Amino acid sequence: MKKSLSTSLSMLVLLGASLAVAVPQVQAQTTTKKTTKKAAKKPAAKAAPTEVDDGEDEGTPDVKTSVSIDYKCELGNSLTIYTNAEDDKHIALRWGKALHRLSRVPTTTGANRFENRKYGLLWIGIPSKGILLDSKTGHQLANECKSAAQEAMPAPAPVDPAHSL
Template sequence: MAITLPQLAAACVFALAAAGFCAPASAATEHEAHPKATKVLKEKAKADAHKKNKKKKEEAAPVVADEPEPDITDTVVAEYSCELNNKVTIYTNEKDEGHIALRWKNRLHRLDRVGTTTGAQRFENPKFGLIWIGIPSKGILLDSKLNRQLANECKKPEPAPQMATAPVEKKEG
C-alpha cells in the first residue's frame, strides 16, 4: 500500500498535535503564561467585580437628596390607584400651575412642569429622577435614573353615580 504525500503530511500533523507541539496558546497552564498577561487579566477581573458591586449598591440604596418637602396647604388633592396596588397622590395649586407635589412611597416630592407638544401633562424632578406623565384617562410614574416604570395605569377612582330625584310637589292646604 502506497502512502501519498498529503496522507503523510496529515499523519505528521496529527502526530505533532497529539504530542502537544501544536497546542493552542489558550491551552497553556497558568504557570506557563506570561506574567504580565496574568497580571493584566487579574486586574481586569478585579475591576469588573468592583463595577458589579458598585452597581448593586446603587440599586439597593436609593439616593436620598436633602430636598425640603413642598407645602401642600391650599391644594387640590387627586388620589390615583395604579397597577400592583400602588398609590400616587397629586397635590395641585391653582396659583402655581408650574409645579405639583407628588406623594410616592410615603415621600412628598416637588415636580416641575415640562412643556410637551402632545398636550399631556409632564412633571419632572431631576434630583430624584421622578417623571409624572398625566393624560385625561390615566397617569404613569417613571424613574429616569433607573430607566423603569414605578407606577402604571394610574387612574382616579370614578365618583359614585348620584340618582336624580323627581321634584316633590307641595300640597296646598
C-alpha cells in the first residue's frame, strides 16, 4: 500500500509538473495566434485596392483632326467633346480649361459611356442629353448637357395617364 501510495504521489507530482509546463505553452500558442491574426488583419485593412493602369488616361489627346461638338448644360456649364472617325473607342473632353482622354466602356443599354479613371471623369451620352459625373466622389459635374442638334429636337409628347392603358 505504501508503495502504491508513493507511486501515485509521484505520478501526481509528475502530472502537476507537466501541466505547469504545458499550460504556459498553450497560453503562448494562443497569444501567438491572436497576435498573428491581428497582425495579418492590419495590413489588409490599410492596403487600398489597386487598379490596373494601362496608360490610356495619360497625356493630352490630339484634337487637330477631330470633330468638336459643344454642349450647353444646366447651371451655365459647358463642355466640348472631340471625336475622331478612325477611333470610336476614345473621345476627348474639354471640361473647364483641361482636355481629358476618355475610353469607351461597354453598356447593355446602348448609351455612350466614356470614362477616365485617373481623373474620375465619366461621360454618359444618350440621344436626348448627356451627363458628366465625377466617379471618385459620386457627384454630378454637369447635367442636361445638350448639343445644338439635341436642342433642336422636339420634346417628346407627354403621356396622358388616362390613355396609357
